[in-house]
Amino acid sequence: MTPHVISLSPEYSVTTEQAEKLLRLQRETLEQVALGVDYREILDSLCKTAEQMVSDSLASIMVYDDTGSFLTVLAAPSIPPVAIEVLNGLVPSEHAGSCGTAVHSNQPQYVTDTRTDRRWCDLQSFVDSFSIGACWSCPIKIKKDKAMGSFALSSFEKRAPSAFYKQLLEISAHIAGIILKRQQEEQSFQKLAYYDALTGLANRTSFNSQLSLAIERAVAQNSQLAVFILDLDGFKDINDAQGRNIGDMVLKWVAAKLQSALTEAHILARLGGDEFAILVKYPDKPLTIEPLVSRILALFKQKIPVAQHEFSLSTSIGISVFPDDGQSAQNLLRNADTALHEAKKSGRNCAKSYNEKLTHLVRRKMDLMTDMRAALINADFILYYQPQFCQKTNKLLAIEALVRWQHPEKGLIPPNDFIPIAEQSGFINELGLWIFTEACQQCKKWWDSGVPYFSLAINLSVKQLNAENMQKFEDILIGMNFPVQNLEIEVTESLVMHQESLHELKKLEAMGIRISMDDFGTGHSSLAQLKNLPLSKLKIDRSFIKDLTNNENDKVIVKTIIAMGRSFGLKIVAEGVETVEQQEFLVEQGCDLIQGYLLSRPIPPEELENLFDQL
Ligand SMILES: [Mg+2]
Incomplete structure (x- = not known):
C-alpha cells in the first residue's frame, strides 16, 4: 500500500506515518513543558527522540552565551564531552560549520559532505577528530526574531536530508525555541520578584x-x-x-x-x-x-x-x-x-x-x-627591647623589638590585649609599619654613632606578610641604608598553613634578611616542615622553659627541639629563661642564645644603652 501523502509545511511532503511521528514529538514535548519538567531535561529528551527518528544520527542544541557573542552546547545527550568542549565557544559566521552558519544567516544549512563544503573549511580538524560526514542545522528563533541558537543532526556518513528529515529539524528547532523563550521569561520573572532592580542584590x-x-x-x-x-x-x-x-x-x-x-x-x-x-x-x-x-x-x-x-x-x-x-x-x-x-x-x-x-x-x-588609631598619631606606642645573650660568652648578640601601648587613661596595655584586635581589624599593617621603621631607625642611629653591630629582631604577624608590605619594608631599608644582614624577622608557626605568606617570606630572605621561627612548639608545624622554610633561628616557646627543671616531658621536648634544630643548621634561642637552673640545662643541651628575665627584661632604649659594653 502506498502511504498517503499529506502536507505539514507547503515546502515539504511527508507520509501520514511520518506526519504522525512529528505531531507526537510536538505533543509529548509540549506536555513536558506544561508539567514543569526542567528545561534541560526536556531538551535532552527532544534530542533523543529526534535521534530515534533518524538512523545513526546525533542531535545537538547550541545557544548564545550570556554576552551574545558565541555559541555553547546546551543539549547533546549522545555527543561525547570531549567533542562538546571543542564546539563550545563557536563564533557564528559564514564558515562556522552548519550550526554557526545557520545562526549567522538565520537560515537552515544542510551540509551533506563536511570535508568538501566551504561552510566547514575552518573546522576540518574537528571533522577529522570525530569523523563527521554530514551535518544539517536549523536556526532556533521565535517568529521572525534573530536566531538564538541552532538545532542540528549530524551523522558519520555523508548524506542529504529527506523532506521528512528537514521537517523534523524545523519542528525540533521551533519547539526548542518555545522552551528556551519560556525559560528566559521565567528567569526574568524570578529576577523581578526576588532581586532589587537598582543594585542587583536580593530584595x-x-x-x-x-x-x-x-x-x-x-x-x-x-x-x-x-x-x-x-x-x-x-x-x-x-x-x-x-x-x-x-x-x-x-x-x-x-x-x-x-x-x-x-x-x-x-x-x-x-x-x-x-x-x-x-x-x-x-x-x-x-x-x-x-x-x-x-x-x-x-x-x-x-x-x-x-x-x-x-x-x-x-x-x-x-x-x-x-x-x-x-x-x-x-x-x-x-x-x-x-x-x-x-x-x-x-x-x-x-x-x-x-x-x-x-x-x-x-x-x-x-x-x-x-x-589604637589615635595612639599611632599621638605617639602613644613605644618600643622596648629585650636582649638575647650568647650562652657561651655571655655577650649581647641580638635584641628583640617589642611594642608597648602607653594609654593616656588606661595606663600600659600589654600587647596580648591589643595585637589580636589590630590583626582582626587590619590595623596591624599600619602599626607593623611603624614598629618596623622605628626599630630600624633606632638601631641605625646607634650604629652610626659607633656602637658595634648586633642583630635586631622584629616580629611580623602572618597578616603582614603581603606584597604591599614587603615593598614598603624594602623601601624603608634602602631609604635608610640599613645593613640588612643585621636584621631578623620573627614569624610564628601559623605561617606554615599560609602558602602565600610563605612566598612573601622568601622575598625577605632574598633581600638578605634572616628569619626566625618564634614561639616554636605551640603551633601545628612539625620539625620536618621546618626544612622547607628559609629559617636561620628557632626560638623555643617559653611554655616549655617554665617548668623545665621539674618536668621530665618538657626536658625531653626541649632536648629534641635543640638536637633536631641544630641538625638543620639552625641557631637555637630559649625564650622566657628565668632561673640559673634553666639556663644551665639549656647550656648543657647546646642551646645557642638565652632570652628572658634572668638576664634582662624588655627595656626602653635608654636603658639598653647601659648594656652596650657587653657587645
Ligand atoms: Mg618574638
Missing part, C-alpha cells in the same frame, strides 16, 4: 525567605546566625541636594563595596531606600561579629566617587543574633531594627547589638580600635 522578599531557611538549618545544626541591618547616615541629604539619579549611583557604589567585603557565608540584600541587610551564617561557634563590623565601618572611611563628586557617608548598624535575640525571621529583623535605632541615637557610624552583653563587648573592642 526584601528574597532576604526573608533565605533567612527563614537559614534559621531552619541553624536549628538542625545547633548553630548561630546574625542579622545586620544597615542604614546609611546622611544619605537623604545627598538625595535631596543632588537628585535621585546621583543618589541611585551612590547606592549602587555602596552595594558593590559591601558585597566586596563579604564572603560566601554572607547574604547581602537591599531592603529598600538606603537600608541594607546582611545575613551572617555561623556554622561554628563561637560567634564573632567584630571583624565584619569593623570591615563594614572601614568601607565608609573612603570617599564615594560619583559623577565628579566625592561624597562622605557613614553607616549605622543594628545586629540581632539567633537564637538569643529571636527565633523567627520576623523577630530577628525587628530586633535588629531596634538595635539600628539605638545606633542612630548614640551618634551614628557605629554598630549596636540587640543583646546588651554583646553590645558591650562590641563597644569595648570598637573603642579599643578607635583608640
Whole structure:
C-alpha cells in the first residue's frame, strides 16, 4: 500500500506515518513543558527522540552565551564531552560549520559532505577528530526574531536530508525555541520578584525567605546566625541636594563595596531606600561579629566617587543574633531594627547589638580600635627591647623589638590585649609599619654613632606578610641604608598553613634578611616542615622553659627541639629563661642564645644603652 501523502509545511511532503511521528514529538514535548519538567531535561529528551527518528544520527542544541557573542552546547545527550568542549565557544559566521552558519544567516544549512563544503573549511580538524560526514542545522528563533541558537543532526556518513528529515529539524528547532523563550521569561520573572532592580542584590522578599531557611538549618545544626541591618547616615541629604539619579549611583557604589567585603557565608540584600541587610551564617561557634563590623565601618572611611563628586557617608548598624535575640525571621529583623535605632541615637557610624552583653563587648573592642588609631598619631606606642645573650660568652648578640601601648587613661596595655584586635581589624599593617621603621631607625642611629653591630629582631604577624608590605619594608631599608644582614624577622608557626605568606617570606630572605621561627612548639608545624622554610633561628616557646627543671616531658621536648634544630643548621634561642637552673640545662643541651628575665627584661632604649659594653 502506498502511504498517503499529506502536507505539514507547503515546502515539504511527508507520509501520514511520518506526519504522525512529528505531531507526537510536538505533543509529548509540549506536555513536558506544561508539567514543569526542567528545561534541560526536556531538551535532552527532544534530542533523543529526534535521534530515534533518524538512523545513526546525533542531535545537538547550541545557544548564545550570556554576552551574545558565541555559541555553547546546551543539549547533546549522545555527543561525547570531549567533542562538546571543542564546539563550545563557536563564533557564528559564514564558515562556522552548519550550526554557526545557520545562526549567522538565520537560515537552515544542510551540509551533506563536511570535508568538501566551504561552510566547514575552518573546522576540518574537528571533522577529522570525530569523523563527521554530514551535518544539517536549523536556526532556533521565535517568529521572525534573530536566531538564538541552532538545532542540528549530524551523522558519520555523508548524506542529504529527506523532506521528512528537514521537517523534523524545523519542528525540533521551533519547539526548542518555545522552551528556551519560556525559560528566559521565567528567569526574568524570578529576577523581578526576588532581586532589587537598582543594585542587583536580593530584595526584601528574597532576604526573608533565605533567612527563614537559614534559621531552619541553624536549628538542625545547633548553630548561630546574625542579622545586620544597615542604614546609611546622611544619605537623604545627598538625595535631596543632588537628585535621585546621583543618589541611585551612590547606592549602587555602596552595594558593590559591601558585597566586596563579604564572603560566601554572607547574604547581602537591599531592603529598600538606603537600608541594607546582611545575613551572617555561623556554622561554628563561637560567634564573632567584630571583624565584619569593623570591615563594614572601614568601607565608609573612603570617599564615594560619583559623577565628579566625592561624597562622605557613614553607616549605622543594628545586629540581632539567633537564637538569643529571636527565633523567627520576623523577630530577628525587628530586633535588629531596634538595635539600628539605638545606633542612630548614640551618634551614628557605629554598630549596636540587640543583646546588651554583646553590645558591650562590641563597644569595648570598637573603642579599643578607635583608640589604637589615635595612639599611632599621638605617639602613644613605644618600643622596648629585650636582649638575647650568647650562652657561651655571655655577650649581647641580638635584641628583640617589642611594642608597648602607653594609654593616656588606661595606663600600659600589654600587647596580648591589643595585637589580636589590630590583626582582626587590619590595623596591624599600619602599626607593623611603624614598629618596623622605628626599630630600624633606632638601631641605625646607634650604629652610626659607633656602637658595634648586633642583630635586631622584629616580629611580623602572618597578616603582614603581603606584597604591599614587603615593598614598603624594602623601601624603608634602602631609604635608610640599613645593613640588612643585621636584621631578623620573627614569624610564628601559623605561617606554615599560609602558602602565600610563605612566598612573601622568601622575598625577605632574598633581600638578605634572616628569619626566625618564634614561639616554636605551640603551633601545628612539625620539625620536618621546618626544612622547607628559609629559617636561620628557632626560638623555643617559653611554655616549655617554665617548668623545665621539674618536668621530665618538657626536658625531653626541649632536648629534641635543640638536637633536631641544630641538625638543620639552625641557631637555637630559649625564650622566657628565668632561673640559673634553666639556663644551665639549656647550656648543657647546646642551646645557642638565652632570652628572658634572668638576664634582662624588655627595656626602653635608654636603658639598653647601659648594656652596650657587653657587645
Ligand atoms: Mg618574638
